Amino acid sequence: MSARTAPPRVLTIAGSDSGGGAGIQADLKTMLALGTHGMSVLTAITAQNSVGVQGVWDLPSEAVVAQFRAVVDDIGVDAVKTGMLSSPALVETVAGLLRPLAEAGVPIVVDPVAVSKHGDALLAPEAVETVRTRLIPLATVLTPNLDEAAALTGQKYAEEADLRPAAEAVHALGPAWVLVKGGHLPGDAVDLLYDGHTEHRFRAPRLDNRHTHGTGCTLASAIAAGLASGQDPVAAVGAAKTYVTEALARGFALGAGIGPVDHAW
Ligand code: PLP
Numbered sequence: 001m002s003a004r005t006a007p008p009r010v011l012t013i014a015g016s017d018s019g020g021g022a023g024i025q026a027d028l029k030t031m032l033a034l035g036t037h038g039m040s041v042l043t044a045i046t047a048q049n050s051v052g053v054q055g056v057w058d059l060p061s062e063a064v065v066a067q068f069r070a071v072v073d074d075i076g077v078d079a080v081k082t083g084m085l086s087s088p089a090l091v092e093t094v095a096g097l098l099r100p101l102a103e104a105g106v107p108i109v110v111d112p113v114a115v116s117k118h119g120d121a122l123l124a125p126e127a128v129e130t131v132r133t134r135l136i137p138l139a140t141v142l143t144p145n146l147d148e149a150a151a152l153t154g155q156k157y158a159e160e161a162d163l164r165p166a167a168e169a170v171h172a173l174g175p176a177w178v179l180v181k182g183g184h185l186p187g188d189a190v191d192l193l194y195d196g197h198t199e200h201r202f203r204a205p206r207l208d209n210r211h212t213h214g215t216g217c218t219l220a221s222a223i224a225a226g227l228a229s230g231q232d233p234v235a236a237v238g239a240a241k242t243y244v245t246e247a248l249a250r251g252f253a254l255g256a257g258i259g260p261v262d263h264a265w
Contacts, residue, residue: 008036008228011071012221013064013094014083014113015044015056015122017214021260022048022116023084026214029263030221034243036228038221039075041067043094044086046122050213050255053120058086061093068097077101079228081109081220082135088127095134102138107227110139110175111220112148117213117258128152137174141193141233143220144170145181160185163201167194177233179223183215189245193237200234204245211251211259218261219244 010031017023024040031038043064047055071077080101085091102108112131114123123131132152136142146157149166152173157166163180170178171194183189186206193200222243226236250262 006037008078008225008230009039009076010036010221010224010228011039011041011077011080012083012224013041013043013068013080013085014217015046015086016042017046017048019049019213019255019260021050021213021254022217023214026217026260026263027081027083027221030218030243030247031225033263034222034225034229036225039071039077041071043090044084046084048116050257050259052118052257053116053122056086056122058090061089064090064093065097072101077106077228079107079109079224081111081224083111083217083220084113084122085127085131085135086122087124088130091127091130091135095130095138098135098138102140107140107224108138109141109143109220109224109227110135111143111216112136112152113216114148114151132173139175139177140227141177141179141223141237142170142173142175143179143181143216143223145184145216147184149180160187160190163190163192164194164199167192167199171196179237181216181219191237191241193234195233200237202238202241204241207245207249209248209251211253211261212248213251213258213260215244215248215261218247218263
């Protein structure tokens with residue numbers, strides 16, 4: 001029997017969630033569920049569960065570089081997703097590694113993770129400027145929620161009518177596409193995808209489920225899996241929105257706090 005053809009290769013550069021709900025763990029589950037081969041460069045380790053983040057340990061830049069080189073120089077990547085980058089030094093390191101890939105046309109999905117749903121910081125405040133100037137211009141698709149869009153642009157965004165101005169302001173920072181997520185607003189969960197010319201709105205009914213841990217990581221990884229599989233950004237975001245809506249509908253209670261979205265169905 002001959003070996004089967006390898007699936008598309010997707011790399012996540014992100015933090016570990018020991019509780020298995022978000023971060024690298026959510027990324028790899030999403031990549032598997034969507035028929036791709038997931039690989040990981042760990043940036044930080046969190047001690048984390050359903051009630052919060054109890055500790056964060058950043059990995060040294062040289063460990064990030066070594067993981068990246070190991071994967072890229074042998075296996076190769078069809079798309080990259082970045083998540084928790086923690087410190088200015090790690091953002092700088094990752095941006096330096098990604099620039100040649102971006103120049104070679106490898107799609108890069110940047111999830112500008114700043115704060116967890118529990119309110120724990122996952123990015124040092126002094127790293128926001130590095131994210132803005134070094135990482136975001138490399139993004140094929142940038143996936144801020146409305147709060148992250150506000151933090152990146154210094155504006156105030158609080159309602160659905162703000163999605164378009166937020167998308168325009170964030171797009172000016174240099175990503176090819178920006179997906180501004182309005183999921184925590186009242187009413188339908190509406191996200192707006194924008195490339196500087198055309199907007200696409202993705203709408204899903206609000207689900208009555210508090211077990212939402214890992215939604216952002218799952219969405220960004222699903223977009224990366226779609227891009228790695230040859231979808232264009234509009235198709236990849238549409239499919240990813242459908243996937244995360246289903247994963248959220250199946251989110252389940254675990255521990256005493258906010259449980260994870262589900263990837264196994
Ligand atoms: N922990 C890690 C390591 C993450 O990367 C993220 C999000 O990207 C989170 C926690 C936060 O997940 P959530 O906001 O869905 O709780």
